[in-house]
Every structure is written in C-alpha cells, then in structure tokens.
Amino acid sequence: MSGTADAVVVGGGTVGAWCAYFLRRAGLARVVLVEKGFLGQGASSRAAGVVRTQGGTAEAVRLGQWSRRFYLRQHDEIGTDSGFTEQGYLLPCFTPSDVGAARDRMAMQSALGVPVRWLRPDEVDAANPTLAPGQTLGGTFCAQDGFISPPRNVAAYTAALIRSGIEVREHVAFRGLTGSGVDTSRGRIGAGLVVLTGGPKLAAVGRLAGLRIPVGGARHQVAVTERHPELDPSRVPMVFDLAAGLYWRPEEGGLLFGMSNPDEPPGDNREVDEDYLAAMRARLARLVPVTAGLGLRRIWAATIDYTPDHLPIIGPAPGLDRVTVACAGGAGMMWGPAVARAAADVALTGSSEVLDVSPLGLDRFDETGRSRRAADPIALPFPEKIASP
Ligand SMILES: Cc1cc2nc3c(=O)[nH]c(=O)nc-3n(C[C@H](O)[C@H](O)[C@H](O)COP(=O)(O)OP(=O)(O)OC[C@H]3O[C@@H](n4cnc5c(N)ncnc54)[C@H](O)[C@@H]3O)c2cc1C
Numbered sequence: 001m002s003g004t005a006d007a008v009v010v011g012g013g014t015v016g017a018w019c020a021y022f023l024r025r026a027g028l029a030r031v032v033l034v035e036k037g038f039l040g041q042g043a044s045s046r047a048a049g050v051v052r053t054q055g056g057t058a059e060a061v062r063l064g065q066w067s068r069r070f071y072l073r074q075h076d077e078i079g080t081d082s083g084f085t086e087q088g089y090l091l092p093c094f095t096p097s098d099v100g101a102a103r104d105r106m107a108m109q110s111a112l113g114v115p116v117r118w119l120r121p122d123e124v125d126a127a128n129p130t131l132a133p134g135q136t137l138g139g140t141f142c143a144q145d146g147f148i149s150p151p152r153n154v155a156a157y158t159a160a161l162i163r164s165g166i167e168v169r170e171h172v173a174f175r176g177l178t179g180s181g182v183d184t185s186r187g188r189i190g191a192g193l194v195v196l197t198g199g200p201k202l203a204a205v206g207r208l209a210g211l212r213i214p215v216g217g218a219r220h221q222v223a224v225t226e227r228h229p230e231l232d233p234s235r236v237p238m239v240f241d242l243a244a245g246l247y248w249r250p251e252e253g254g255l256l257f258g259m260s261n262p263d264e265p266p267g268d269n270r271e272v273d274e275d276y277l278a279a280m281r282a283r284l285a286r287l288v289p290v291t292a293g294l295g296l297r298r299i300w301a302a303t304i305d306y307t308p309d310h311l312p313i314i315g316p317a318p319g320l321d322r323v324t325v326a327c328a329g330g331a332g333m334m335w336g337p338a339v340a341r342a343a344a345d346v347a348l349t350g351s352s353e354v355l356d357v358s359p360l361g362l363d364r365f366d367e368t369g370r371s372r373r374a375a376d377p378i379a380l381p382f383p384e385k386i387a388s389p
Helices: 014-025 058-078 096-111 121-127 150-163 199-208 274-287 289-293 336-349
Strands: 004-010 031-035 089-092 116-119 139-142 167-170 174-177 181-184 187-196 216-225 238-241 246-251 254-259 296-306 313-316 323-327
Touching (some): 014 031, 014 187, 014 336, 096 139, 116 121, 187 199, 199 323, 238 274, 246 274, 274 289, 313 336
Parallel strands (some): 004 031, 004 187
Antiparallel strands (some): 089 139, 116 139, 174 181, 181 187, 216 296, 238 246, 246 254, 313 323
16 A cells, blocks of 8 residues: 555445445546455345335435446446346335325325336235235335345446456555545555445444444344245235335245344344244245245345434535545445445535435434434334444
8 A cells, every 4th residue: 555546445345336436437547445354245245135216215216216227227337237137116005104104205206207106905916926915005116126136246346446447455454544645454545535435334434534423233134035936036026014124025036035123232243043033034924925834045144234314324524624424324235326426426526416415414413323314214124323332
C-alpha cells in the first residue's frame, strides 16, 4: 500500500465493490478497495438474493427499481451478471388491516411506475397453486420482482473490479483515517476520497474513523428444501409473509426460505438455531403444505446488517469532508447496486440522480442512534435498537 489513490473504498461486499466499480467508471484513475478478509466473505455471499421493487417507501421503490435495471443490463456492461431471475413476488394479506396497508402501498408504488397488481383471494390461489387455498384476503403481486444468485453476484463484481483495473487488496484491514488518506494493516495510503462500507460491521468500521454509525448485525437463517415436482419454478412465485417475516422463493426445484428471530438479541451469529428453524418450518408448512414432509438440502445462518429504521445510509461522514458512508440496511441484494452508485455519486459530487439522498444521511439519527424517520414498513422484523458495541 503506497502512493495516493483517487479513492479508497473499505469493504469488499456488494456495496463497497459496486461502489468502487462506479467510481472507476466515473473516471477516477486509481481506485483501491481494501477488504480485511476476501471479497464477499461478509453478508453478501450468504444472502437469499431477493430483489423487490414493491418497496415500503418511495426511496425503497427507487433503489429497488435502479438495482433491478442494473442487474438486467449487467451482461452488456461487464460481460457477466448476478443471475437476476424475474420470478414475480406476492405479498399476501391475512387481515383487513394488512389489506388497507397493502392498498396504500400499491398506490404509492404504482405512481412510481411499479407494475404492481392487486390479486383477489381466488387469484392468489390460482397464481400460487402450492399455497394452502383460502388462507388470504388477497395480496399484491409484481411480475418484475425476482432474485439474484448471491455467489454469482460476488463473482460478477469480482470480474467487474478486475476488468476495470481497480486495485483489490484482500486481507488488508482498514484501521482508521490519517490526515490525507487511510491507515491499513499494510501501511498508509493517500486518498482523495474515502467510502466506508462494512455491512453488519459498519459500526466498527465507523469507530475506527471516529464516527458513530448506527448499524447492527443480527442472525438470519435460510434453508433450502429438497426438490419436489409441485415446487417447479413455473408454479411458485416468491412470497413474503410480511407479518411473520418469513419469505420463500424457488431454488433448484425446492424452496429456499428465510427468517430472523426478532426476539433474539442482536449480534454476530452464524450458528443454526434448530428450535427457531423448526418454528420457521412450521409456519412454512401451514402455508405451503407440500413442504411439511420434505427434507432440507441446505441450512445456514449468517449475520445480516440492519439500521434502526430499516432504511439505507448514504451520505457524507459528519465533520469529514472527503468521507462517505454507505449501508444497504439489510437489503443489499435488493438495493445494493443503487446504494453503491448513489454513494459513489455523493462522494464525487455531493448528490445523486439515483435518488435524493438528503433524508438518508447519518444526520437523521440522534445521539442514541434513534432515527427521526418512520421505519420502512416492509422489512424483516429486525430489532429497532442497535446493540451496544
Ligand atoms: C442470511 C442472509 C440473507 C439475506 N437475504 C437478503 C435478500 O434476500 N435480499 C436482500 O436484499 N438482502 C439480503 N440480505 C442482506 C444483504 O446480504 C446485505 O444487506 C448486503 O450483503 C450488505 O452488503 P455490504 O457490502 O454492505 O456488507 P458485507 O457483504 O457484509 O461486506 C462488508 C465487508 O466489509 C469487510 N470489512 C469489515 N471491516 C473491515 C475493515 N476494518 N477493513 C476492511 N474490510 C472490512 C467485511 O469483511 C466484509 O467483507 C441477507 C443477508 C443475510 C446474512
């Protein structure tokens, strides 16, 4: 590590890597990415890959739309892609208040150009023959929503980084800021711009830079069932059981399903919680009865990032004029490329055409980390507070 880079990006997950790529594409000559382990070793390689434009706020919609368009054009732009599959996503309603909230969201989403439709209960059952019939009061459906393959996304950004001449420094840890650059485990490097990412570790990265960044980490579990003819992808839209926080999608002839335990104290955790897995399986079997007797082919748990209001963080570091902070708030597959691009824009020009980032900065949090904004209503049931470090 020597000399001076035009930009140093900390963190080799989907946010940091795509941000480095966009900075280079914008014309910066020397972009260095420092990753304390290897590319993708954080949340980004372990995600479920769900990409939803049916956002709970206008910002969430715009970030989802931008990211989806990026996934669709990747092959032309970089010669490979993140494996985006347009599967269609159903958000079923189980109570009258679910219906009211869904209809309000649908009006907001439609005004922003999302082709979301209301399905009556019989249409929900027809569109999703694996769902136990007669369970819902209807739901919203968007055929353009889908999923990426998280490992393929890591491969895609690795190729993009290398092809565009970004200096990738794996096994190099960021240790803090110096007057004119950054300090790392391999020495100092000058930096015109610095972008801090870190997913569930962003609070720790921030502390190294003297910043308080209210991002936490919580265990999130995912499992994949065995194959079954009824789970053929042509018969299974993606589904988000919002009230329970359980989602599922087709995966290699079976179902991939995921959920976090909102009652569990936050913190790093990659151990599988068998009891909670049993609760997830029971909820899934109630709604998708064919899964009741199926074995599991894969199970994993990993630490997912979250912010107290479930919104991303994109903005300048207070008091540090060349440092930008970026976090996808637990939605880095869905919003990651857009957050990365907006962070690159903010670092370069102070604003972004992706969306107005002014309400997404660190200044929305008070000293205890509480957000002044209402939480995004469509999110996994994350804790509302950040655990003390
Ligand atoms: C099980 C699971 C399922 C998920 N499913 C979905 C989903 O379906 N849809 C969706 O939108 N999102 C999903 N997510 C969330 C998504 O994966 C994350 O929001 C996203 O990966 C965060 O990307 P990131 O680049 O900010 O963080 P990460 O991918 O965690 O990358 C941060 C990187 O920073 C590095 N780092 C940390 N400290 C330092 C340091 N001091 N110096 C250098 N490098 C450092 C870490 O090693 C890491 O590689 C899921 C997450 C999990 C865990």
